[in-house]
Amino acid sequence: MKPFTRDTAAMLKLPVANVDTDQLIPARFMKEPRQPEGYGRFLLHDLVAEGGAPAPSSGQTILVARRNFGCGSSREAAVYALADHGFRAVIAPSFGDIFASNCVKNGVVPARVSEEDAERLLDTADLPVTVDLAAQTIVCGNIVVPFAIDPVWRTQLLNGWDDIDLTLAEAGSIAAFTARDAGERPWATPRRG
16 A cells, blocks of 8 residues: 555545445446446546536545545445545545545545534635645645544554554564563463474
């Protein structure tokens, strides 16, 4: 996964609450069990067609929305569609839990802001926005907004780590514990060979 430190880009403003994963990518477009490439063209398909959302354009890598973004089913394809379109960060007051976890596993930052700050960002002129994960800030013109993210997720995104990489980062501590435990509880160590 590509590390994320900061991104400055155009922002897609989606002034909608409770955007569920079926609205992010309708089920009828998911033909393969895992197909992250190509899903981007279906992002927000029905919302755009019904006039309920602006169409994402190239160059937009940051999305801001209202509360409860990514709710509904746990379909990871919703994040595939975002990532395939090029989105690197989603800003909202709250997220569906599984959706937020899937974001991190696919290199997309789920940046939690207050409802007031989300509205401030939605009301800005069409200026470039910067999401700085190291500083946990969002800057758009003269607006500076702090955001929250789980510290473990932050570490994973900053380093481009998946869950296995996160575990391997503790290899020294794991080896030291294993050696110490084998000495303290030899009966608990399985015999080899």
